[in-house]
Amino acid sequence: MRTIKIIKPHQLNEEFEECKNWLEIKYNGIDQNEEWKKIGLNDIYFSLCGFGIIFYSDPKFRLNLIHELTHIIQFLQKRRFCDLESIMNGLVYMTVIYPFLRPDLISFIERKRQEEENEILRKE
Ligand SMILES: [Zn+2]
Numbered sequence: 001m002r003t004i005k006i007i008k009p010h011q012l013n014e015e016f017e018e019c020k021n022w023l024e025i026k027y028n029g030i031d032q033n034e035e036w037k038k039i040g041l042n043d044i045y046f047s048l049c050g051f052g053i054i055f056y057s058d059p060k061f062r063l064n065l066i067h068e069l070t071h072i073i074q075f076l077q078k079r080r081f082c083d084l085e086s087i088m089n090g091l092v093y094m095t096v097i098y099p100f101l102r103p104d105l106i107s108f109i110e111r112k113r114q115e116e117e118n119e120i121l122r123k124e
Contacts, residue, residue, distance in 0.1 A: 016041045019065040022093060027073050035076055044068050059098050066090045 020039070024031040031037070044065065070086035095102050106114075 012041055015062060016044075016065060019062055019069060019093075023066065023069050023073060023089070026089070027077075030073055030076070033076055036072070039069075039072055043072070059094060059101065062097065063090045063094060066093045 067086045067090050070089045071081055074081055074085065091105075095105070
């Protein structure tokens, strides 16, 4: 079982900086962009669910950060918004940072197969 701690502001910033640094390695030269340097946690909007608590070390928090920061990079590089890129970045990040999640990942084809199987079971 995974332990969950409630996130404190300084921890939020640590996670944010780690995600930003990870993307700076992937996108050569982005760390020299003046706008990028100014991007902070307040520039990212989170939709809170439940009681509005963000949990520290919840992989979904970092996944959202990588996703949204990728869109910021697309904007700064004057490229079209592309969810394929942000989703791929999130996926690569997750499998590198949280290798224990790898066995839980399934292919799109397998997901389709499972959905169809569930649909058949539901009708029976
Ligand atoms: Zn998106």
